[in-house]
Amino acid sequence: MEFRIDRSSGLPAYLQLVRQVREALRLGWLGPGDRLPTVRDVVARSGVNANTVLKAYRELELSGLVEARQGSGTFIKAGLGSTDPEVMAALRARLAEWVREAREAGLDIEDIDALVRSVLAADEDGNQITAGDGVAVL
Amino acid sequence: MITAVEPVDRTAIAVRAQALGKRYRNKWALRECTFDLPAGRVAALVGANGAGKTTLMTVLAGLLDADEGSAGATGRVAFVSQEKPVYRHFSAADMLRLGAHLNVVWDEARARRWLARFEIPLDKACGKLSGGQQAQVAFALAIGSRPSVLMLDEPLANLDPLARREVTAELLSEVDETGMTVLLSTHVVAELAGVADYLLLLAHGRLLAGGDLDELLGRHVSYTGPRSDVPPALGDVVEARHTGNQSTFLVELPEGQPRPVVAGQWTERPLTLEDYVLAQLEATRKGARA
Numbered sequence: 001m002e003f004r005i006d007r008s009s010g011l012p013a014y015l016q017l018v019r020q021v022r023e024a025l026r027l028g029w030l031g032p033g034d035r036l037p038t039v040r041d042v043v044a045r046s047g048v049n050a051n052t053v054l055k056a057y058r059e060l061e062l063s064g065l066v067e068a069r070q071g072s073g074t075f076i077k078a079g080l081g082s083t084d085p086e087v088m089a090a091l092r093a094r095l096a097e098w099v100r101e102a103r104e105a106g107l108d109i110e111d112i113d114a115l116v117r118s119v120l121a122a123d124e125d126g127n128q129i130t131a132g133d134g135v136a137v138l
Numbered sequence: 139m140i141t142a143v144e145p146v147d148r149t150a151i152a153v154r155a156q157a158l159g160k161r162y163r164n165k166w167a168l169r170e171c172t173f174d175l176p177a178g179r180v181a182a183l184v185g186a187n188g189a190g191k192t193t194l195m196t197v198l199a200g201l202l203d204a205d206e207g208s209a210g211a212t213g214r215v216a217f218v219s220q221e222k223p224v225y226r227h228f229s230a231a232d233m234l235r236l237g238a239h240l241n242v243v244w245d246e247a248r249a250r251r252w253l254a255r256f257e258i259p260l261d262k263a264c265g266k267l268s269g270g271q272q273a274q275v276a277f278a279l280a281i282g283s284r285p286s287v288l289m290l291d292e293p294l295a296n297l298d299p300l301a302r303r304e305v306t307a308e309l310l311s312e313v314d315e316t317g318m319t320v321l322l323s324t325h326v327v328a329e330l331a332g333v334a335d336y337l338l339l340l341a342h343g344r345l346l347a348g349g350d351l352d353e354l355l356g357r358h359v360s361y362t363g364p365r366s367d368v369p370p371a372l373g374d375v376v377e378a379r380h381t382g383n384q385s386t387f388l389v390e391l392p393e394g395q396p397r398p399v400v401a402g403q404w405t406e407r408p409l410t411l412e413d414y415v416l417a418q419l420e421a422t423r424k425g426a427r428a
Contacts, residue, residue, distance in 0.1 A: 005332035010408030012352045013332035043314050047307035048332045049180050050314040055352075122401075 001029060001037065003046045003053075013048065017056035021065070025079060036066060036074040150177040150212070152287050152319035153198060157207035160193050166343055167193040171207070173338060173348045175321065177286075180313060182330050182351075183323040184415055185340035186423075191323040192220065194340065195289050198321070213286025214243065220291040222276040226265030230258050230275050234282065241283040248312075249282025255308060256301075269296045277305070281312055290322040294329070302326070306333055327412045339415060341422040355409050357393065362386045363404035371398040377417040388417045 001024050005013050024030040037045075039053045057074050060066040067077045102112050153175040160168040168190045175181050183191050196202045198209050199217035224233060230253055238244045253260065256274045264272055273296060280288060293309075294302045310333065313320055321338075324330065337354055339347040347354060358376070361369050362384065369375060369387035377388040388409070391397065400406055 007328055007331040008410060009331075010355070010410045010413070012355065012408075014352065016332075040311065040314055044307055044311045046332075047303055047310060049310055049335050051179070051335045052332050 003037075003042055003048060005046065005048060013052045014055040014059065017042075017048070017053065018059050021056075021060055025065070025076065030076055032076050032079055034076045035072075036076070038073060151175065152177040152179070152213075153209075153211045153321060155194075155198065155207065155209045158194070158197065158204050158209050159206035160190075160197055160202065161205045168197065168343045171340075171343075171345050173345060175319060175336065175338075177212070177319050178313070178317055179336040180310065180320045180334050181322070181336035181338055182327075182334035183321060183338045183340065184325075184327055184330075185323075185346075186419055189340040190343040191340055192291055193343075195291050195321065195323060199289050211287045214283065215287045215289065216280040216283050216285035217289045218276050218280045218291065218293065220295065222269075222273040222296075224264040224267075224272050224275050226263065228264055229261050230264065230267075230278070231260040233264065233275055233279060234260075237279045237282050243284045245282050245284045248284070249278045252278040252281050252308065256304070270298065270301055273297065274305075277309075284316065285318055287319045287321065290320070292324060293322055294324055294326055302329065327415050328410075330411055337411070339418055341419060346418055346422060351411065355411065355414055357391050358388060358409045358414055359391060359397075360386060360388050360407045360409055360413065361400060361404050362407070363402075370400040370402075370404040376421055388413070 001020070003017050003020055005016055009016065011019070021030065021036065030036075036057065039050050039057070042048055042053045043050050057066065057068070061068060061074075065076065065078055066074050068074050099112065102115070107115070151174045153173075155171050155173050158168060158171040159166060171190075171194065183194065185191050193202070195217065196219075197204050198211060199215055200209075200211075201217065225236075228236065234246065234249055234253075237249060238246060253274065256271075258267070258271050258274050258278070264275055267275070273293070277290075277293070280290075293305065297305060306329070309320065312318065322334075335351050337347065337349065337351050338345060359371070361371065363370060364385065365380060365383045366385045369378075369389050371389060371391065373389040373391045375387055376390055377386075379386045
């Protein structure tokens with residue numbers, strides 16, 4: 001996989017890498033058993049500092065997504081989206097229904113986006129005590 | 139070499155400055171400059187023109203004597219000045235021979251690899267090379283000397299955007315392979331994310347901020363909300379802007395405390411390095427922090 005840094009983002013570079021691995025997992029580009037590129041490869045290809053890559057890999061390891069195997073590299077341990085496919089489908093259907101309602105009420109995409117964000121933010125504030133430091137991915 | 143997720147030794151100090159001061163006649167170019175740069179870091183030295191960046195590097199490299207305080211670097215130091223000096227009548231191959239003679243430690247293969255990577259002709263006189271190519275010869279010489287600490291004054295100036303990206307990637311690969319520490323001054327702050335992991339911010343010859351980049355940025359937040367005289371969270375206000383019925387605050391949060399939760403009409407946004415540097419420099423210009 002190829003990493004890229006969005007330099008106009010306020011998200012720390014290492015968290016951008018963490019997020020890209022999670023995204024690749026979510027989209028199925030990476031799965032359990034796959035090896036992440038070596039730090040050296042990421043440095044050479046993406047022009048990212050080795051300390052930044054190490055920090056990202058460490059963060060992924062702490063969250064249990066990858067494991068470092070002595071001498072052979074860093075491997076994906078677990079997949080994301082372990083939620084039951086049926087539950088996912090049901091949630092999606094209800095969300096689609098909700099979006100239709102919002103549309104009928106005259107909301108455009110930006111309105112909907114703002115509304116979803118504010119609800120997520122309120123939910124996050126409520127959960128802040130349980131959420132660990134540095135795992136909140138914006 | 140293999141990739142292992144293991145902590146990098148952050149305990150060793152590569153460059154140390156203590157109450158460092160340098161004066162040109164009656165004018166202090168650098169004053170009370172104190173910091174420890176841990177080994178293996180890539181530090182960006184940032185500041186306005188005339189802030190003292192070149193003076194600081196020159197003193198740290200041992201090419202200028204300090205007027206007060208002390209400076210030191212562990213191991214071998216290589217310094218490439220802004221002018222990227224090469225001898226006009228020497229070819230790149232001649233420059234490498236010179237490097238082999240002048241340096242105690244010399245890695246010919248490493249220097250040649252750098253030149254090959256950037257397709258620099260070895261037999262052409264440096265005076266006939268472009269400015270960018272001359273810079274590559276100067277970099278190759280510095281890399282070939284296998285420094286523990288590499289100091290580069292405006293290494294990216296005069297390079298086109300593609301070359302900037304390639305030089306950066308190559309440099310970071312060298313850091314990864316050799317474990318050297320890099321201190322580079324630059325104006326191209328927007329390109330530093332993911333490249334530098336340490337920041338030294340100079341203004342008017344004084345060190346305004348220094349430390350781990352992620353930590354520094356993590357302690358700062360930008361809040362936007364309804365017009366107000368005070369920000370929605372406690373902390374030092376670095377910058378406050380008011381327009382019509384809206385206020386924006388850049389706040390430095392108190393150290394060692396959980397991130398405050400702001401609710402209601404306030405929105406918060408993490409800072410980019412550029413936001414941070416510009417706000418800090420703006421604040422010193424206004425004399426708000428003097």
